[in-house]
Amino acid sequence: MLIIRVNKDNPETEKIKKAAEIIKKSGLVAFPTETVYGLGADALNARAVKRIFEVKGRPPDNPLIVHVSSVDDVYKIAKPNKIAKKLMEEFFPGPLTLVMEKKDIVPDITTANLKTIAVRMPDHKVALKLIELSETPIAAPSANKSGKPSPTRAEHVIEDFKDEIECVIDGGEVDIGLESTVVDTTTYPIEILRPGAITKEMLEEFFDVKVAGESDVAKSPGMKYRHYAPEAETIVIKDRKKILELAKKLSKNGKIVGIAAMNPKEFKDFITFDLGRNYEEFAKNLFKALRELDKKCNVIIVEGIEEKGIGLAIMNRLKKAGKLYDLSQSITDNKR
Numbered sequence: 001m002l003i004i005r006v007n008k009d010n011p012e013t014e015k016i017k018k019a020a021e022i023i024k025k026s027g028l029v030a031f032p033t034e035t036v037y038g039l040g041a042d043a044l045n046a047r048a049v050k051r052i053f054e055v056k057g058r059p060p061d062n063p064l065i066v067h068v069s070s071v072d073d074v075y076k077i078a079k080p081n082k083i084a085k086k087l088m089e090e091f092f093p094g095p096l097t098l099v100m101e102k103k104d105i106v107p108d109i110t111t112a113n114l115k116t117i118a119v120r121m122p123d124h125k126v127a128l129k130l131i132e133l134s135e136t137p138i139a140a141p142s143a144n145k146s147g148k149p150s151p152t153r154a155e156h157v158i159e160d161f162k163d164e165i166e167c168v169i170d171g172g173e174v175d176i177g178l179e180s181t182v183v184d185t186t187t188y189p190i191e192i193l194r195p196g197a198i199t200k201e202m203l204e205e206f207f208d209v210k211v212a213g214e215s216d217v218a219k220s221p222g223m224k225y226r227h228y229a230p231e232a233e234t235i236v237i238k239d240r241k242k243i244l245e246l247a248k249k250l251s252k253n254g255k256i257v258g259i260a261a262m263n264p265k266e267f268k269d270f271i272t273f274d275l276g277r278n279y280e281e282f283a284k285n286l287f288k289a290l291r292e293l294d295k296k297c298n299v300i301i302v303e304g305i306e307e308k309g310i311g312l313a314i315m316n317r318l319k320k321a322g323k324l325y326d327l328s329q330s331i332t333d334n335k336r
């Protein structure tokens with residue numbers, strides 16, 4: 001795999017051109033965005049897109065997000081309605097993906113045969129330059145093997161794919177650390193299919209918003225699959241006292257316990273990962289924490305938080321990565 005290191009704030013055109021050449025020749029290029037690293041291919045080239053599904057091990061009924069470098073380019077692949085236009089005006093470029101009516105130029109494989117297409121303009125100079133120089137929209141799921149935590153640094157992409165893809169552009173650590181908010185603009189109230197850094201509260205300034213239930217899998221095909229999951233058993237607990245109790249009990253039973261929490265100083269007897277001081281830092285550190293602790297532990301306990309603002313997105317990912325601990329249950333009763 002070709003690894004291209006770039007300056008994320010001022011990416012070198014010559015370097016990005018090399019990666020764009022690979023996209024033009026139907027190859028796969030992983031690249032940084034503000035949310036997570038993406039695994040990109042020419043969205044209009046069915047053969048190239050097919051390889052994304054193959055190397056990722058992604059089920060063919062899970063559609064990809066198509067990335068553009070300008071709002072004008074959205075009109076080549078989609079038919080935005082008034083709502084989508086307004087949301088693009090307010091939030092593009094940014095961590096928001098809009099589901100809109102698709103145009104025929106986009107091959108069916110990219111959208112898993114749906115009549116709709118999910119489009120996003122990333123707020124990241126490297127991603128924008130890559131799309132521009134490739135002269136085509138780029139389809140890109142998160143650049144992890146299906147089921148694994150999304151990559152927040154190039155090292156994670158290399159871990160998952162080694163020589164299975166042609167190139168990764170290394171732009172260092174991402175800013176946000178959770179995938180974009182996915183919003184269906186074809187229904188009203190508009191519907192959040194996947195929560196992210198553009199929050200329900202932010203969208204409500206403009207439109208009525210509904211959050212798709214965990215069981216609404218038909219609407220966001222990707223959400224039905226196991227996701228973000230470490231090999232280690234992963235338990236999410238909203239109460240710090242209970243975290244300590246369970247950790248003690250599990251380690252007595254011979255488990256190697258890792259704890260990911262905000263400011264984890266009271267857990268110093270265990271392997272810990274500091275998730276930071278606020279929810280933004282928590283989001284940015286979460287996937288890295290899961291990957292790192294997974295290398296050292298056989299049980300991972302993650303601190304659960306309030307489902308407000310970006311906390312909704314964090315808890316959405318955590319519930320898929322592991323099991324939410326039932327707080328009404330006492331630790332001694334727990335059969336684990």
Ligand code: TXA
Pocket residue numbers: 033035036037038039062063064065097099111114116117118120122140141142143178179180181182193194219220221222223
């Ligand atoms: O932040 C992100 O969104 C990252 C970066 C690389 O842009 N990409 C990403 O892609 O997270 P992926 O493939 O891991 O997740 C795409 C999500 C899936 O849940 C998929 O089901 C949903 O978007 N999706 C894609 N097209 C859709 C459509 N036409 N209708 C409904 N949901 C769609």
Ligand code: MG
Pocket residue numbers: 141142150179
């Ligand atoms: Mg993903």
